[in-house]
Amino acid sequence: MKSIKKISFYNKLFLGLVVFHLVFYAVFRHLYTAPQTFDSAGHMALAFKFAHLFGDFLTGGETTLYDILTTSFYYPPLLHWVGGLVTLVFGKSFNLMLYLVFLSFLGCLVLIRKIVLELGFGEKVAFYSAFFYSFFPFVADQSRLFHTDIPMSFFLLLSLYFLIKSGGFRSTRYSILFFVSAGLGMLIRWFVPFYLAVPVLYVLYLSLWRDRAVKQVLPQLLLGSVVFLAISLPWYLANLELFRIVSAFFAQGEKDDPQVFLSLENLTYYFKNISGFQIFFIPFVLSIVALIKFYKVNKKGTALVILEILLIYALFTVVKNKNSRYVLGFLPVFGFLAAYGFSLMSKKIFKIVVCGFCLLGFFYTSFNQVPARSMEGAAWGVLLAGPFYDNLYIYPYVFSYRTSQMDVEKLLTDVYFQAGGAGIKPVGLASSV
Numbered sequence: 001m002k003s004i005k006k007i008s009f010y011n012k013l014f015l016g017l018v019v020f021h022l023v024f025y026a027v028f029r030h031l032y033t034a035p036q037t038f039d040s041a042g043h044m045a046l047a048f049k050f051a052h053l054f055g056d057f058l059t060g061g062e063t064t065l066y067d068i069l070t071t072s073f074y075y076p077p078l079l080h081w082v083g084g085l086v087t088l089v090f091g092k093s094f095n096l097m098l099y100l101v102f103l104s105f106l107g108c109l110v111l112i113r114k115i116v117l118e119l120g121f122g123e124k125v126a127f128y129s130a131f132f133y134s135f136f137p138f139v140a141d142q143s144r145l146f147h148t149d150i151p152m153s154f155f156l157l158l159s160l161y162f163l164i165k166s167g168g169f170r171s172t173r174y175s176i177l178f179f180v181s182a183g184l185g186m187l188i189r190w191f192v193p194f195y196l197a198v199p200v201l202y203v204l205y206l207s208l209w210r211d212r213a214v215k216q217v218l219p220q221l222l223l224g225s226v227v228f229l230a231i232s233l234p235w236y237l238a239n240l241e242l243f244r245i246v247s248a249f250f251a252q253g254e255k256d257d258p259q260v261f262l263s264l265e266n267l268t269y270y271f272k273n274i275s276g277f278q279i280f281f282i283p284f285v286l287s288i289v290a291l292i293k294f295y296k297v298n299k300k301g302t303a304l305v306i307l308e309i310l311l312i313y314a315l316f317t318v319v320k321n322k323n324s325r326y327v328l329g330f331l332p333v334f335g336f337l338a339a340y341g342f343s344l345m346s347k348k349i350f351k352i353v354v355c356g357f358c359l360l361g362f363f364y365t366s367f368n369q370v371p372a373r374s375m376e377g378a379a380w381g382v383l384l385a386g387p388f389y390d391n392l393y394i395y396p397y398v399f400s401y402r403t404s405q406m407d408v409e410k411l412l413t414d415v416y417f418q419a420g421g422a423g424i425k426p427v428g429l430a431s432s433v
Contacts, residue, residue, distance in 0.1 A: 008123060009123075010123035010124060010126070010127040011123070013127050013131075014109075014113060014127050014130060017109070017127075017130065017131060017134060018106060018109065021105075021106065021109075021134060022106075024366075025102055025143075025144070028144060028366060028401055029095060029098065029144075031401040031403070032144070032401040032402060032403075033402075033403050033404075034402035034403055034404050036094065036145070036146065037145060039145070039147060040145040040146040040147060041146075043075070043079070043080065043083075043097075043146045043147065043148070044083070044094060044097050044146050046071075046072055046075070046077070046080045046083075047079070047080045047082075047083030047084050047087060047097060047146075048083075048084070048087055048092055049071060049080075049084070050068070050071065050072075050077070050080050050081055050083070050084025050085075050087075051083075051084040051085070051087035051088045051092070053067060053068055053071060053084070054068070054084050054085060054088050055088055066238065068081075069234060069235055069238040069239070070238050070239055070242075072239075073239040073242040073243055073246065074239075074242075074243060074246045074247070075148065076148075076186065076187045076188055076189065076190060076235060076236075077187065077235065078151075078184060078187035078188050079100070079101075079146075079148050079151050079188055082100060083097050083100060083146070086100065097146045098144065098145070098146055100146075100151075101142075101143060101144075101145065101146055101147065101150050101151060102143050102144070104143075104150045104151040104153075104154040105134075105139070105142075105143035105150050105154075107154045107157075107158075108133070108150065108153050108154050108157055108332070109130040109133065109134055110130075111154070111157035111158055111160075111161055112126075112129050112130045112133055112157060112332050112335060112336070113126045113127065113129065113130045114126075114161055115157065115160055115161050115164065116129045116336060116339075118161065118164045118165070119164070121336075121340070124339075124343055125336070125339045125340055125343050126339075127339075128338070128339035128342050128343065129332070129335045129336045129338075129339040130335070131335075131339070131355075131358075132283060132334075132335040132338040132339055132342075132358065133331060133332055133334075133335030135358040135359065135361070135362045136278060136279045136280075136283070136331055136334070136335070137277075137278070137279070137280060137361055137362060137365040137399055138277065138278035138279065138324060138328065138331070138399075139278075139328070139331055140362060140365070140366065140399065141365070141398075141399040142325065142328060147325065148188050148189055149189070149325045149328045149329070150328075151188050152185060152188045152189040152192065152328075152329060153328060153329050153331075153332070155181055155182070155184050155185030155188060155192070156185060156192060156195050156196065156329050157332060158181045158185075159178055159181040159182045159185060159192075159196055160196070160199060162174050162175075162177040162178035162181055163178050163196075163199055163200065163203060165177075166178055166203075166220070168203050168206055168207035168211065168213065168217065169203065169204075169207055169217045169220045169221055169224075170207070170213065170216050170217060170220070171220075172219075172220055172223075175220035175221075175223075175224050176220070176223065176224055176227060178224065179224035179225065179227045179228040180227060180228075180231065182196060182228055183227065183228040183229075183230075183231030183232045184231060184232075186228075186231070186232035186236075187231065187232055187235060189329075190236075191315070191326075191329075194311065194312065194315055195308075195312060195329045195330065197311065198304055198307045198308045198311060199304070199308070202304055252320055252321060254321065254322075257269075257320060257321060257322045258322065261318070266317060267317060269317065269322055270313055270316060270317065270322075270324075270327055271313075272388040273324045273327075273388075273391075274327065274331075274334070275385075275386065275388055276385035276386060276387070276388025276389060276390075276391065276392075277324060277385065277388070277391045277392070278324060278327075278328075278331065279331065279334055279338075280357070280358075280361050280384050280385060280386075281384065281385055281386030281387075281388075282354060282357050283334065283338045283354075283357075283358065284334070286337075286338045286341045286342065286354065287334045287337035287338050287341065288337075289341050290337040290338065290340045290341025290342075290344070291305065291306075291337055293340070293341065293344055294337070294340055305333060305337070308330060308333060309330060309333065312327055312329070312330050313327070342354060357384075360384075361384045364380060364384065365384075365398075365399040365400065366399060366400060366401065367400060367401065368380070368396055368397060368400050369397055369400060370396040370397060371396075372393075372394055372395060372396065372397075373393060373394060374396075376396075377392060377393050377396035378393045380392060380396060381393045381396065
């Protein structure tokens, strides 16, 4: 009992947050009886294939290390390797694969809290940074699917934590751990270096330029770079040609993606998705207000946050193929900003409204079965997403649990509308598929 009493108030709240998500996830998984989505099922199939390859390799079969390196030639395979090893030990299970990603989500919460504490913002801001991030609807949705984006976020946060602990690359231990973590992140998503570019360059500026600590830092940088390349380079070299061809194909925009680079539709694509679909409107507005407040007390910190957001935003605005998952890696920044703004609120009623809004959005998007393009969906969309409510109007149930496969007729009707009705018959196609 004494040890429990010694735990601080916000540590208890954080423990409660983790327990809440554990229980909620178990309930959600129990309710979700439909087959996995296309992407999630594809990643699982790849993990199960690696389980077979690992088993054959370990028992002296025909599988070689080169086969293991080249089986996945588009997606860097770390998540699938881990899934394959888990399958090899415990047997084939969809739920085990899903819980791997969910554990990465819980790891993100732990790391967000630790990073904010390391940066000196205190336990309150640290807790609420994890709190807001955990209730962002898009984050919650991705934690329930076997996708690579939550695990990528975990390694991004782990790399950032080790970068902070490295003391400007002066600590050999934490510097090597940073490069190991970044290398593992590269085996999940190729754009990890872009996410880490701003904090790494800033740390290098402080160490090499401001402090002139070249002799103390250079050995760690050289050794760490070798470690990073040793971890990440073999897969990229083995798959370079195919990766280049397939990446060029997938980089092209889909039919419903913005087609003109300098169009308002393209330039505002991720802005609308983040504010109206990924974190919802009130947390987004709170984040912007907090950024303005933060600028008044920490101009350098604000500049780094803005540079990080602009770099990632610009990168994926240039890429023709659009996907909300591409920018999931910087949503912890919005979690921190929302928490910082929340900590500045003086009136309790405002805090209750913000927390209540987050919980309402979380439960609605998890459980609603509202019909598409309905007045009810429009009302909920405006309430949660503000002016950019289209996604919640067209697909109000996109994050919700399902008990059956997607309606093929409804899917083909959506394709018909997105294609402008050109040459596609919207009714009666399902029976012929």
